[in-house]
Amino acid sequence: MVSRTTADYEAIALAGCEALCEPAFWAGYDRASAQGFYDYYRQLTEYEPRRAAKFGIPHYCWLCINPKEAEDAVFAREVMAIIPDFLDKPNVLGIGEIGLNKNTRSELAIFEEHVEIAKKFNLPILIHTPHLEDKLKGTRLIIDALKNANVDPNKVIIDHVEEHTAGLVLDAGFWAGMTLYPESKCTPARAVDMLETFGMERIWMNSACDWGVSDPLAVAKCMQEMKKRRHSREIIEKVSFHNPVAFLSQSPNFKVPGAT
Numbered sequence: 001m002v003s004r005t006t007a008d009y010e011a012i013a014l015a016g017c018e019a020l021c022e023p024a025f026w027a028g029y030d031r032a033s034a035q036g037f038y039d040y041y042r043q044l045t046e047y048e049p050r051r052a053a054k055f056g057i058p059h060y061c062w063l064c065i066n067p068k069e070a071e072d073a074v075f076a077r078e079v080m081a082i083i084p085d086f087l088d089k090p091n092v093l094g095i096g097e098i099g100l101n102k103n104t105r106s107e108l109a110i111f112e113e114h115v116e117i118a119k120k121f122n123l124p125i126l127i128h129t130p131h132l133e134d135k136l137k138g139t140r141l142i143i144d145a146l147k148n149a150n151v152d153p154n155k156v157i158i159d160h161v162e163e164h165t166a167g168l169v170l171d172a173g174f175w176a177g178m179t180l181y182p183e184s185k186c187t188p189a190r191a192v193d194m195l196e197t198f199g200m201e202r203i204w205m206n207s208a209c210d211w212g213v214s215d216p217l218a219v220a221k222c223m224q225e226m227k228k229r230r231h232s233r234e235i236i237e238k239v240s241f242h243n244p245v246a247f248l249s250q251s252p253n254f255k256v257p258g259a260t
């Protein structure tokens with residue numbers, strides 16, 4: 001949401017959004033210092049929740065240094081050292097989105113160190129998988145690393161799955177996330193095809209919101225697509241609400257929307 005306007009908050013509120021989760025990611029530019037990340041974490045944990053609250057939406061976030069900026073391991077470790085200072089902020093869900101971008105050894109080392117932070121603080125993990133031709137290899141590397149680290153797969157969501165990686169992720173016991181884009185990558189129609197292929201357990205979808213062409217209403221549009229295909233109300237609510245709630249409830253800071 002740091003890249004979006006208040007008009008987007010208004011639109012998702014009107015579409016019935018009950019809560020939103022913002023992963024720590026690239027800010028549109030490479031940060032020049034660890035201090036840049038310190039300020040970014042303040043934005044995610046202090047300012048952005050206040051902006052969301054004006055539209056009645058609870059705002060949650062994930063913290064990490066994203067793989068795109070983690071190629072320099074010394075710099076990445078400097079940033080990771082700051083993360084524990086923010087883990088007790090009330091809107092922090094866990095560690096993410098960590099993962100691989102170009103599948104380099106340095107990225108993998110930093111990925112594993114992030115996993116150790118999550119284990120130490122007993123927090124769920126959100127994982128980014130690389131795009132295009134690197135996706136399958138990257139997903140396999142990630143799954144192997146998680147198995148080696150003995151992480152409970154139920155506490156991990158592996159995001160940006162596609163047709164050729166969803167089965168791999170689900171069969172290994174992890175949660176799978178489908179990231180929706182209006183044109184490129186996963187469109188709402190393609191996401192519903194995947195749901196129909198892989199089933200409705202341990203799977204969710206999210207709207208990509210970044211500096212490129214992306215649509216905060218993509219999840220709402222996917223729900224419409226499910227309705228058009230005559231999926232039941234129960235199934236639509238399961239995938240768009242109850243599944244995310246089940247996963248996120250593993251984070252001590254998450255409050256079930258509507259619960260008192």
Ligand SMILES: [Zn+2]
Nearest residue numbers: 097128129160
């Ligand atoms: Zn990502």
